[in-house]
Amino acid sequence: MNSRLEAATVVPVPGQSLLDRIIDESRVARSPVERDRARDIIGELAEQVLQGELVVSENLAASIDVRIAELDRLISAQLSEIMHA
Known part of the structure; x- marks a missing residue:
């Protein structure tokens, strides 16, 4: 396998939700407070998409x-x- 590809591969943490992975990989949160806020915002965005309120x-x-x-x-x-x- 290409070493560049291996470096870019993300290994999921057991028990970690998809939302937590998105927050970790996007690096939008630097503190626990920012992490909670990002979780709320991204979760709300996903909920609106799933309910059809927001068309992506x-x-x-x-x-x-x-x-x-x-x-x-x-x-x-x-x-x-x-x-x-």
Whole structure:
């Protein structure tokens, strides 16, 4: 086997969930607090995809940007209602 390929191969930790592997491999969390937050955010994203609330295109970044824009619109509408009540 190619030594470059061996170095890139990820060995799953027994008992580690797919979500934990994603967080570990993406290196998005540097502390336990960041890890918990990343777990919540990525878990919510996966849940929205599974429920059909978020359609993932081939460009994941574009899909996330669309969802962020939707959330921004919803939050803005709610804030506007509160400020004008």
